[in-house]
Amino acid sequence: MIVTDARAPDNPITWANDAFVAHTGYGLPELLGRNCRMLQGPGTDAAEIARIGAALAAEEPISAELLNYRKDGTPFWNAMTITPVRDADGVAYFYAAQADMSHTHQLELAMRGTNDELERQVAARTTALSAALEQKTALLHEVDHRVKNNLQVISSLMLLKARRTPEGEARDALQGMAERIGALSTAHRMLYAEGDCTHFDLGEFATELLSDINAGLDADRLRIEAQVEPIAVAAAMAAPLALLIHELTANALHHAFHDGRSGTVSITAQRHADGIRLTVRDDGVGLEAAPPNPAGFGRNLAEMVVRQLRGRIAWAAATPGTRVEIDIPLRGSA
Known part of the structure; x- marks a missing residue:
C-alpha cells in the first residue's frame, strides 16, 4: 500500500508500507518524494497509463493492472485500486492498494499454451x-x-x-x-x-427411377404420376425401395390395364411421425378382375421387401382400380 500527495507537484509518494518496500526492492528513502512511474518500464501499457492519469485528473477512483518492474528490473503484474482521499478542501491524497498478479498471468499463459496445443491437436485430428x-x-x-x-x-x-x-x-x-x-x-x-x-433424397430418387419406367410406356395410353416428398433416407434403404417402387408400379402397369385399356398409376410418398407412407394406386380393372398369373411373384416380392424394411403393406380395392398402402419406419434412418 502507498499514499501519494495529491497537492504536491507530480503527486509524489509520501508513505509506503513494508510489503510494498519488500516487493519492489526499493528502500523507503528511495521511494519517498518520487512518482510511481518509477516502476514503469518498456512493457508497461501506455494506454492503461493514460487511463489511470485521466482518472486521477478527474479525481475518480480506478482499478487497473500494469506490468511494473522492481528495482532489479524483474517484471511483475501489479493490480491496483487507487482511491482519492478528501478533506474539507478537496482531494488531499491518493491511496493505492496493490497486489502482485504475476502468478495469474503465468497461469493464463500456461493455459493459453495448453489451449493452443489442444486446438492444434483438434485441428490435426479433424x-x-x-x-x-x-x-x-x-x-x-x-x-x-x-x-x-x-x-x-x-x-x-x-x-x-x-x-x-x-x-x-x-x-x-x-x-x-x-x-x-x-x-x-x-x-x-x-x-x-x-x-x-449415407443418405439420399427419396423425391429425386423416385423421379429418376420412374422416369426410366415412363420412357418405355405408350404415352397415349398409360402414364405415371408421382408426388414424392423430399425425404432424407438412409443409403442402405435405396435398393429395397427401388425394388419395391418398381415392382408395385410394374405390377399395376402389367395387370391393371390389360386388353389395351388406358389409365394412370399414381405414386405418393409422405413423411409422418414414425416414417414414410408410400401409396401406389391405379385406376385399372382392380384386384378381382385382373387376369390370373400363376407364374408371377410380384406381390410376394413386394411383401418380402416390406418385411425386410420392417414395414406393413395393405392391398385394397380403390373403385376403380387398386390401392396399395405401405408404412415404412425410419427410426435412426433419416
Whole structure:
C-alpha cells in the first residue's frame, strides 16, 4: 500500500508500507518524494497509463493492472485500486492498494499454451478425419459405380437372352428379372451421384427411377404420376425401395390395364411421425378382375421387401382400380 500527495507537484509518494518496500526492492528513502512511474518500464501499457492519469485528473477512483518492474528490473503484474482521499478542501491524497498478479498471468499463459496445443491437436485430428471421410466417400461412390455397371451388364445380358427366347413364361420371366435388375442399377447410379454417401433424397430418387419406367410406356395410353416428398433416407434403404417402387408400379402397369385399356398409376410418398407412407394406386380393372398369373411373384416380392424394411403393406380395392398402402419406419434412418 502507498499514499501519494495529491497537492504536491507530480503527486509524489509520501508513505509506503513494508510489503510494498519488500516487493519492489526499493528502500523507503528511495521511494519517498518520487512518482510511481518509477516502476514503469518498456512493457508497461501506455494506454492503461493514460487511463489511470485521466482518472486521477478527474479525481475518480480506478482499478487497473500494469506490468511494473522492481528495482532489479524483474517484471511483475501489479493490480491496483487507487482511491482519492478528501478533506474539507478537496482531494488531499491518493491511496493505492496493490497486489502482485504475476502468478495469474503465468497461469493464463500456461493455459493459453495448453489451449493452443489442444486446438492444434483438434485441428490435426479433424483434418485426418476429414481425409478419412473423403476416402471412405470416394470408396463408397466407386463401389456404387462398379455395382451399377455390373448390374447394367447383367440386365443387358438377360434382355438379350429374353429377345432370343420364344414367347411364353420363360421370356416374360427373363424380361421381368432384367427390369428388376435395372431398377437396382438405377438405385446405385443415384447413390453414386449423391454428395452424401449415407443418405439420399427419396423425391429425386423416385423421379429418376420412374422416369426410366415412363420412357418405355405408350404415352397415349398409360402414364405415371408421382408426388414424392423430399425425404432424407438412409443409403442402405435405396435398393429395397427401388425394388419395391418398381415392382408395385410394374405390377399395376402389367395387370391393371390389360386388353389395351388406358389409365394412370399414381405414386405418393409422405413423411409422418414414425416414417414414410408410400401409396401406389391405379385406376385399372382392380384386384378381382385382373387376369390370373400363376407364374408371377410380384406381390410376394413386394411383401418380402416390406418385411425386410420392417414395414406393413395393405392391398385394397380403390373403385376403380387398386390401392396399395405401405408404412415404412425410419427410426435412426433419416
